[in-house]
Amino acid sequence: MTTETLAAGAVPAGESGAGRTHWWRDAVIYQVYIRSFADSDGDGVGDLPGIRSRLPYLAGLGVDALWITPFYLSPMADFGYDVADYRAVDPVFGTLDDFRDLLTDAHARGLRVIVDLVPNHTSDLHAWFVEALAAPEGSAARDRYIFRDGRGSRGELPPNDWESVFGGPAWTRTVDADGRPGQWYLHLFAPEQPDLNWELEEVRAEFLDVLRFWLDLGVDGFRIDVAHGMVKAPGLPDVGRADHVELIGNAVLPFFDQDGVHEIYRAWRVLLDSYPGERIGVAEAWAPTPERLANYVRPDELHQAFNFDFLAQPFQAGALRAAIDHSLATAGSVGAPSTWVLSNHDTKRHVTRYGGGAVGRARARAAALLMLALPGSAYVYQGEELGLPEVLDIPVEFLVDPQGIQSGDPAKGRDGCRVPLPWSGTVPPYGFGPAGSTASWLPAPASWSSLTIEAESGDPGSMLELYRSALALRRALPSLGAQTADSALMWLELPGAPEAVLAFRRGDRFVCMVNTGSEAVTLPAPGALLLASAAVPVLADSITLPADSAAWWRV
Numbered sequence: 042m043t044t045e046t047l048a049a050g051a052v053p054a055g056e057s058g059a060g061r062t063h064w065w066r067d068a069v070i071y072q073v074y075i076r077s078f079a080d081s082d083g084d085g086v087g088d089l090p091g092i093r094s095r096l097p098y099l100a101g102l103g104v105d106a107l108w109i110t111p112f113y114l115s116p117m118a119d120f121g122y123d124v125a126d127y128r129a130v131d132p133v134f135g136t137l138d139d140f141r142d143l144l145t146d147a148h149a150r151g152l153r154v155i156v157d158l159v160p161n162h163t164s165d166l167h168a169w170f171v172e173a174l175a176a177p178e179g180s181a182a183r184d185r186y187i188f189r190d191g192r193g194s195r196g197e198l199p200p201n202d203w204e205s206v207f208g209g210p211a212w213t214r215t216v217d218a219d220g221r222p223g224q225w226y227l228h229l230f231a232p233e234q235p236d237l238n239w240e241l242e243e244v245r246a247e248f249l250d251v252l253r254f255w256l257d258l259g260v261d262g263f264r265i266d267v268a269h270g271m272v273k274a275p276g277l278p279d280v281g282r283a284d285h286v287e288l289i290g291n292a293v294l295p296f297f298d299q300d301g302v303h304e305i306y307r308a309w310r311v312l313l314d315s316y317p318g319e320r321i322g323v324a325e326a327w328a329p330t331p332e333r334l335a336n337y338v339r340p341d342e343l344h345q346a347f348n349f350d351f352l353a354q355p356f357q358a359g360a361l362r363a364a365i366d367h368s369l370a371t372a373g374s375v376g377a378p379s380t381w382v383l384s385n386h387d388t389k390r391h392v393t394r395y396g397g398g399a400v401g402r403a404r405a406r407a408a409a410l411l412m413l414a415l416p417g418s419a420y421v422y423q424g425e426e427l428g429l430p431e432v433l434d435i436p437v438e439f440l441v442d443p444q445g446i447q448s449g450d451p452a453k454g455r456d457g458c459r460v461p462l463p464w465s466g467t468v469p470p471y472g473f474g475p476a477g478s479t480a481s482w483l484p485a486p487a488s489w490s491s492l493t494i495e496a497e498s499g500d501p502g503s504m505l506e507l508y509r510s511a512l513a514l515r516r517a518l519p520s521l522g523a524q525t526a527d528s529a530l531m532w533l534e535l536p537g538a539p540e541a542v543l544a545f546r547r548g549d550r551f552v553c554m555v556n557t558g559s560e561a562v563t564l565p566a567p568g569a570l571l572l573a574s575a576a577v578p579v580l581a582d583s584i585t586l587p588a589d590s591a592a593w594w595r596v
């Protein structure tokens with residue numbers, strides 16, 4: 042945190058120009074996957090009043106902002122990422138007034154709120170798509186989406202070879218009013234998520250208006266879903282390869298990361314900047330390289346882009362250091378802060394990615410201290426502060442994620458990182474709902490009773506207390522947080538340290554050390570121990586950093 046950034050208390054209103062706080066440059070942003078955060082009404086699905094009732098927990102954790110995943114009217118084919126009305130709240134999540142109340146209370150606690158915008162596609166039940174299906178070929182209503190004639194003598198083949206991220210062709214054939222097969226429409230995700238035609242001025246104007254709607258309500262920013270997808274290569278050329286398209290990948294494709302997409306963000310930035318209080322845009326963009334990713338955060342575009350390159354690294358010093366250097370250099374080349382992400386609702390939780398069990402937990406603890414010591418903004422996915430693992434054994438009859446179902450491979454499903462958050466008690470769903478409620482849209486494992494917020498609170502060895510301590514120190518130490526000349530990251534080469542050790546300074550007074558190896562390492566004492574992910578023996582002038590651990594020092 043810089044000193045100008047709000048430490049606690051109300052969000053300052055109306056700052057602009059010289060009064061900018063750049064709060065987002067070093068913010069810790071907590072991702073609320075709304076279905077699974079807290080359920081206020083006992084229907085087994087998390088909701089807006091549930092989040093509101095748990096704001097004291099989030100404020101106490103010490104984060105700066107929340108990003109809430111989509112809560113708009115939706116038939117839930119992709120659990121809210123299929124939006125039927127961008128200006129309405131789905132009844133399962135509450136009402137618009139519930140959102141207003143949540144926003145007011147969050148702001149009163151000094152927490153900013155970022156909402157999720159899904160501009161690449163709508164739901165198939167959005168009024169525009171319903172109208173398009175009923176309208177004739179070549180009509181203005183169809184032109185809002187991407188309808189094309191099929192290939193083959195009778196149009197029986199999809200218009201091109203694009204595959205859906207969720208598996209299978211990215212095209213679905215429609216049926217005309219007379220019952221005969223008609224044109225095809227494009228959906229990069231599920232068939233219930235038709236892609237919009239962003240070449241059309243009307244689509245651009247509509248989304249500017251949707252942004253205004255939420256900005257007028259007072260939101261602090263937007264996480265932009267599939268921010269690299271809206272513009273497609275002219276003529277929709279074939280990919281020309283058979284390998285499957287992954288959302289989480291870095292292939293060069295005719296439907297992702299096209300140069301034309303940046304014009305959209307320039308227009309959005311003008312709108313964001315016209316509001317007081319530094320409203321921000323965060324790109325969920327999967328770009329082929331960190332250089333291409335940096336294009337999304339040029340000064341006249343979005344503020345941040347998720348850094349998935351960091352998430353993709355194994356727990357290995359060399360790989361992490363290379364990703365950190367590359368990210369800082371590329372974001373820095375356009376004057377943007379880096380972001381750091383370890384988990385989200387689309388990827389396997391990092392305790393499990395890092396090996397699971399005791400090793401996975403130890404590494405996740407170390408990774409938390411690494412991430413929170415890096416310059417820039419960090420994202421915490423709900424439950425990572427508890428050390429939740431991926432749930433790998435959800436009974437198949439409970440699996441609901443379209444990515445797992447449509448791909449025909451349950452291992453590709455994302456249900457395992459979306460299991461409701463365990464709050465308290467000893468039996469599932471661990472206080473997720475109101476007292477006495479046993480409803481939970483995905484089942485929580487019987488083994489989570491030691492991983493609840495209640496069980497971990499006050500336990501000095503818990504992941505939760507590690508996050509609380511780290512976040513409190515991050516606020517208190519001027520050298521952490523904002524990427525300024527004084528607090529830039531400087532790698533330290535420690536004499537005698539093996540390659541598995543990472544050490545860096547932030548400013549003059551702070552050092553972070555990480556041992557990614559499987560052997561403890563004895564090193565010269567860098568200063569006074571502030572916080573460690575494992576027990577670190579400190580002797581007069583040497584310290585021992587255990588395997589898979591990290592420590593923060595005051596020099």
Ligand code: BGC
Binds near residue numbers: 230266267325386
């Ligand atoms: C979201 C996913 C969603 C997809 C389609 C993503 O990037 O994070 O959860 O399935 O966009 O909207």
Ligand code: MG
Binds near residue numbers: 080081082083
């Ligand atoms: Mg509910």
